Amino acid sequence: xxxxxxxxxxxxxxxxxxxxxxxxxxxxxxxxxxxxxxxxxxxxxxxxxxxxxxxxxxxxxxxxxxxxxxxxxxxxxxxxxxxxxxxxxxxxxxxxxxxxxxxxxxxxxxxxxxxxxxxxxxxxxxxxxxxxxxxxxxxxxxxxxxxxxxxxxxxxxxxxxxxxxxxxxxxxxxxxxxxxxxxxxxxxxxxxxxxxxxxxxxxxxxxxxxxxxxxxxxxxxxxxxxxxxxxxxxxxxxxxxxxxxxxxxxxxxxxxxxxxxxxxxxxxxxxxxxxxxxxxxxxxxxxxxxxxxxxxxxxxxxxxxxxxxxxxxxxxxxxxxxxxxxxxxxxxxxxxxxxxxxxxxxxxxxxxxxxxxxx
Amino acid sequence: xxxxxxxxxxxxxxxxxxxxxxxxxxxxxxxxxxxxxxxxxxxxxxxxxxxxxxxxxxxxxxxxxxxxxxxxxxxxxxxxxxxxxxxxxxxxxxxxxxxxxxxxxxxxxxxxxxxxxxxxxxxxxxxxxxxxxxxxxxxxxxxxxxxxxxxxxxxxxxxxxxxxxxxxxxxxxxxxxxxxxxxxxxxxxxxxxxxxxxxxxxxxxxxxxxxxxxxxxxxxxxxxxxxxxxxxxxxxxxxxxxxxxxxxxxxxxxxxxxxxxxxxxxxxxxxxxxxxxxxxxxxxxxxxxxxxxxxxxxxxxxxxxxxxxxxxxxxxxxxxxxxxx
Numbered sequence: 068x069x070x071x072x073x074x075x076x077x078x079x080x081x082x083x084x085x086x087x088x089x090x091x092x093x094x095x096x097x098x099x100x101x102x103x104x105x106x107x108x109x110x111x112x113x114x115x116x117x118x119x120x121x122x123x124x125x126x127x128x129x130x131x132x133x134x135x136x137x138x139x140x141x142x143x144x145x146x147x148x149x150x151x152x153x154x155x156x157x158x159x160x161x162x163x164x165x166x167x168x169x170x171x172x173x174x175x176x177x178x179x180x181x182x183x184x185x186x187x188x189x190x191x192x193x194x195x196x197x198x199x200x201x202x203x204x205x206x207x208x209x210x211x212x213x214x215x216x217x218x219x220x221x222x223x224x225x226x227x228x229x230x231x232x233x234x235x236x237x238x239x240x241x242x243x244x245x246x247x248x249x250x251x252x253x254x255x256x257x258x259x260x261x262x263x264x265x266x267x268x269x270x271x272x273x274x275x276x277x278x279x280x281x282x283x284x285x286x287x288x289x290x291x292x293x294x295x296x297x298x299x300x301x302x303x304x305x306x307x308x309x310x311x312x313x314x315x316x317x318x319x320x321x322x323x324x325x326x327x328x329x330x331x332x333x334x335x336x337x338x339x340x341x342x343x344x345x346x347x348x349x350x351x352x353x354x355x356x357x358x359x360x361x362x363x364x365x366x367x368x369x370x371x372x373x374x375x376x377x378x379x380x381x382x383x384x385x386x387x388x389x390x391x392x393x394x395x396x397x398x399x400x401x402x403x404x405x406x407x408x409x410x411x412x413x414x415x416x417x418x419x420x421x422x423x424x425x426x
Numbered sequence: 427x428x429x430x431x432x433x434x435x436x437x438x439x440x441x442x443x444x445x446x447x448x449x450x451x452x453x454x455x456x457x458x459x460x461x462x463x464x465x466x467x468x469x470x471x472x473x474x475x476x477x478x479x480x481x482x483x484x485x486x487x488x489x490x491x492x493x494x495x496x497x498x499x500x501x502x503x504x505x506x507x508x509x510x511x512x513x514x515x516x517x518x519x520x521x522x523x524x525x526x527x528x529x530x531x532x533x534x535x536x537x538x539x540x541x542x543x544x545x546x547x548x549x550x551x552x553x554x555x556x557x558x559x560x561x562x563x564x565x566x567x568x569x570x571x572x573x574x575x576x577x578x579x580x581x582x583x584x585x586x587x588x589x590x591x592x593x594x595x596x597x598x599x600x601x602x603x604x605x606x607x608x609x610x611x612x613x614x615x616x617x618x619x620x621x622x623x624x625x626x627x628x629x630x631x632x633x634x635x636x637x638x639x640x641x642x643x644x645x646x647x648x649x650x651x652x653x654x655x656x657x658x659x660x661x662x663x664x665x666x667x668x669x670x671x672x673x674x675x676x677x678x679x680x681x682x683x684x685x686x687x688x689x690x691x692x693x694x695x696x697x698x699x700x701x702x703x704x705x706x707x708x709x710x711x712x713x714x715x716x717x718x719x720x721x722x723x724x725x726x727x728x729x730x731x732x733x734x735x736x737x738x739x740x741x742x743x744x745x746x747x748x749x750x751x
Contacts, residue, residue, distance in 0.1 A: 102745065130751060147751060176751060224751075249750075286751070301750075307516055329544050330505035340746060356746035360504070375504060375610060377620065380746035394745030395616060399609045406609035415745035 086138045087158045089423060093120025097383055098141050098157075098421040099392055100129045101414040110143055112157060113420075115385050117398040117409035123160040126153070130176035131225075131419040135206070136184045141421075142166070144189075147249060149174030152189065154210055164210045172200060172215075173246075177225045180206070181266070182232045182424075190223045190237070191215070197243035197252075199223035201235065201264065216268025220260045221253070224286045230294050234271060235264045238298055240284040254303050259285040261298055261316060272318055280324075283310055287419075289342045289351060294318065295366060297344065297351040302337030312339040313353050315368055325368030334358045334373075341419055343382040345389050345401075352389050352401070356380040356418075361391055363404060372404045381420035392416035444678055444735075446617045447601045453677035455597060457494035457670070458589040464491040465578075465585035472578035476571040477564070478556045481578070482657075485552050488581070489659060492549060493666035497628025497674070500620055501596035506588045509544040510581065512551075513653055514635065519545035520554055524561065528569045539580045548584070550654065551577045557656035621678055622735060625671050629728045636664050637721040640705045647708040661703040664720065668693050668727055675731055685730040693727060696720040 089095060095112030102108055108128050112120035125143055132143040139157040152166040152174055168174050171194050178189040187210065189202040199218030205211040218226075220239025227236050241259030243252045258281050263272040276283055282304035289297040298314045309332045311324040326332060339353040339362075350371060352363045356378050363371040378394030388402035390409070393416055398409040464487050471484040492510065499507055512520065523546035527533050533542065545551075555561045555574050564570035599610050603617030611617040640652035640660065652660040672690045675683055700716045707713035 146749075305517075307514070328505075330508040333508050333544075334505050338750075340751075356749075359747075373505075375500070377616065378746050394747070395612070397609075397612045407607065408609045408612050411612040418746055418749060418751065 086140060086156060088137060089134075089139050089157075092139045092157045095120040096385075096423060096425075097390065098132055098134050098423065099381060099419075100125060100132065100143065100417040101396075101412075102128065102417070104413040109414075110141065110155065110157075113398070115390070117390070117400075121157055123155055123157060129417065131178075132421050133178045133180055133187065134421055134423040136180055136182055136424045138184065142178055142187060144174050144176050144178060147173065147176050148194065148244065148246065149176060152178065166204065166210055168202065169212065169215070171195065172202075175199075175222070175224055179226055179228050179235075181228060186213075186266075188226060188228075188235060190218065190226045192218075192222055192244075194246040197222045199237070199239050201226065201237065201268065214268075216264070217270075219262030219264060219270050219273055221257070222284075224284075225288045227288045227290045227296075229263070229290060229296075230292050233266055235266065236288060236290060236296050237262045237264060238285045238288050240286050241281070242284055242303065251303070254282060257282060257284070257303065259283065259300075261285055261296065261314075261322075263318060274316055274322055276314075276322070280310060283312075285314070287339070287342045289344050291344050291348045291351075291366070293348075295348075297342050299339035299342035299353045301339060306337070308337075309333060310337065312337070312355075313342070313351065313362070313364055313368070315351070315366065323368045325364045325370070327362050327364075327370045327373070331360075331362065331370070331373055335360055335362065340380045341382040343384050343389060343420075343422075346384045346386045348384075352382055352391075354379050354382050354391065356394065361389075361401065363401075374399075374401055374404065374406045376406065378415075380418045381416055383420040383422045390420060392420055444618045445680065446603065446614070446621060446678070449621055449674060449677040450597045450600055453674050454495065454498065455593055457491075458585075458592045461488070461491040461495055462582075462585040462589040464488040465582040469575075469578040469582035472575045475566070476574045476578075477566055478562050481552075481574060482556055485549070485556055485657065486659075488585075489549050489654070489657070490662070490666060493663060494670050494673075497631070497667060497670055498624050499627070500624060501599065502588050502591035506584065506591070510548040510584055510588075512545050512548055514639065514651070515545060515550065516651075519543065520550055521558070521560065524551060524554060524573070527573055528561075531569065534569070534573055534576050536576050536579055539576050540583070547577065548581055552581070553654045553657045553659075557658075618678070621674065625674050625678075625731060626728060626736070628667055628671050629724065629731070632664050632667050633721060633724045633728070636660065636667070637717065637724060640708050641714065641717055641721060642708075644711070644714070647714055649704075649706045649708050652705040652708075655704045655706060658704045660705040661697055661700055661720075664724065665694065665697050668724060671727070671731070675735060679735055681734075683731075683734050685734050686727065689723070689727040689730040693720065693723045696723040 096115045097113040108125040110123045129143040130146045134141050142154045144152045154163040172191045175190040187204040191200040203214040205213045218237045222240040222242040224240045225238045239260045241257040261274045283300040287299040296316045302310045311326045313325040315323040335355040336357040338357045341354045354361045359377045361374040381392035383390045391399045396412045396414045400407045468484040468488040472481045523543045600617045603611035604614040642648035696719050
């Protein structure tokens with residue numbers, strides 16, 4: 068519980084000790100959380116080559132996180148329905164601040180800093196109604212809650228900042244959940260959308276799927292430097308129907324849905340867990356831990372091929388291709404469709420890899 | 427050669443010696459070769475005479491051979507198995523796709539048949555064409571007869587391609603697990619784990635799909651939800667699938683598997699008591715009870731394999747696959 072005293076202490080700490088940049092923790096290119104062999108959880112800094120640059124214990128399994136663009140500071144979000152997010156000094160492992168959503172709200176697993184690192188945006192929902200909210204936190208002031216605005220839909224999940232630095236894109240998954248667990252309440256009537264919001268919360272554009280795909284929850288996002296947004300979906304409808312799991316969108320134009328060949332699509336089991344553009348931005352990939360597959364597409368949505376790897380989920384851009392992580396402890400480099408092992412450790416990498424800004 | 431000594435489980439009396447190479451060489455590759463041989467024989471039979479009575483025995487033999495390797499869904503079989511055995515088909519894609527193919531001669535071009543919906547390909551297309559009254563009343567020279575030839579030739583081509591892909595490429599991926607550059611299986615244990623998972627997933631499929639679906643509930647059995655019921659195969663498919671799992675389990679391990687073998691023997695006894703191999707009499711409480719007993723016996727094989735092999739492997743379900751977010 069945050070009291071005035073702890074809040075002041077955090078502010079003072081922030082003022083008294085200027086924090087170190089990412090260089091001080093080995094210039095990691097990525098943040099990734101994992102469950103260790105002994106069952107505990109930790110956050111790691113990783114280079115493009117898959118080398119660990121730091122390791123910090125986490126109190127519980129997280130979902131995703133965000134890295135401060137300048138300082139060696141990361142926020143790790145709890146799994147849904149999340150009641151806390153922990154801001155960590157990656158140089159010392161010290162907890163800078165535990166963030167708690169306002170009463171009646173839940174964190175939804177994702178957040179993003181603005182490019183200067185002054186503001187953190189968090190994906191949240193009203194616990195009772197699942198109405199989506201974006202929380203705005205003043206980082207410089209010690210992660211003080213400043214504002215909140217509607218996310219543009221139900222059950223928002225991932226959110227990203229567009230390259231203009233002035234627009235948020237939000238994956239409103241469309242699923243209303245029970246306030247106390249992850250039970251889904253509205254599968255028959257769900258309507259996910261992709262919403263573009265100004266940083267003051269003004270809704271700039273909202274895109275929906277066609278009605279027969281309304282049960283395809285839009286959950287994870289990747290944004291290319293030119294503003295092309297890729298979104299990964301999870302099918303909540305009837306089993307045995309082949310649906311696209313990847314969509315591409317450019318503001319002001321129609322959605323492009325990307326479909327793999329029928330047997331490949333069936334092998335994904337209607338589920339994409341992560342999405343990333345490759346280092347060059349020429350291809351976009353989605354992962355299915357259920358199918359143990361990564362599907363690659365070009366930027367027009369044409370299928371390029373699949374890479375098989377058990378329990379694969381985390382995906383991130385890497386020079387010359389992609390980085391994939393999995394629950395068996397593997398880190399795999401994918402370049403032009405060829406997978407090459409980068410490293411293996413006795414731990415289970417979690418759902419997502421967070422890419423840090425290049426300094 | 428991959429030879430991994432696994433940690434002792436509480437239940438094991440001796441360390442389980444696992445041997446991926448032997449499983450590949452003695453069980454998997456011969457299985458695919460046998461399926462390719464039977465699928466080619468089916469295609470040759472259909473080419474000579476495509477009427478149901480002529481093709482049915484070859485179809486049955488090919489389906490038998492398929493069950494030797496049907497539980498494998500890794501490597502080339504990850505997608506390859508789907509276009510050979512498209513089931514379940516609750517939305518009736520197969521009959522719809524076949525009806526469309528019969529109506530449109532151009533769509534039956536053997537050169538492009540690999541591009542048609544997978545629902546219209548493989549063993550379940552033949553189950554319907556050769557046995558369902560809506561299709562099987564055709565005569566030589568009819569469009570349906572030609573379609574049987576095209577589906578059979580496509581199945582043979584798939585079987586040959588799958589056999590080659592396993593033999594010439596994927597076998598080495600499995601047996602070189604842990605070698606530098608192997609991004610599919612980064613340690614020897616991962617290949618073992620993959621094969622063991624196939625074993626258990628196959629048994630789960632037998633219990634949950636091949637048996638639980640037609641069993642339905644006591645008040646509402648669902649005979650038409652049995653697998654390949656038109657061609658009378660539901661019981662045979664369960665037994666052959668369980669025996670394939672037993673074969674893979676033995677090929678994978680050095681130790682005797684007395685619990686597994688005893689459990690499989692009980693499956694065979696339970697199977698021998700069932701009168702209707704198509705499970706179409708599950709609407710009768712007595713008949714349903716016998717299928718229900720078979721269901722329990724198959725579930726017991728899973729437990730036995732888990733006890734004799736799985737505990738030692740420390741296999742747990744996927745960390746991310748089960749998380750769902």
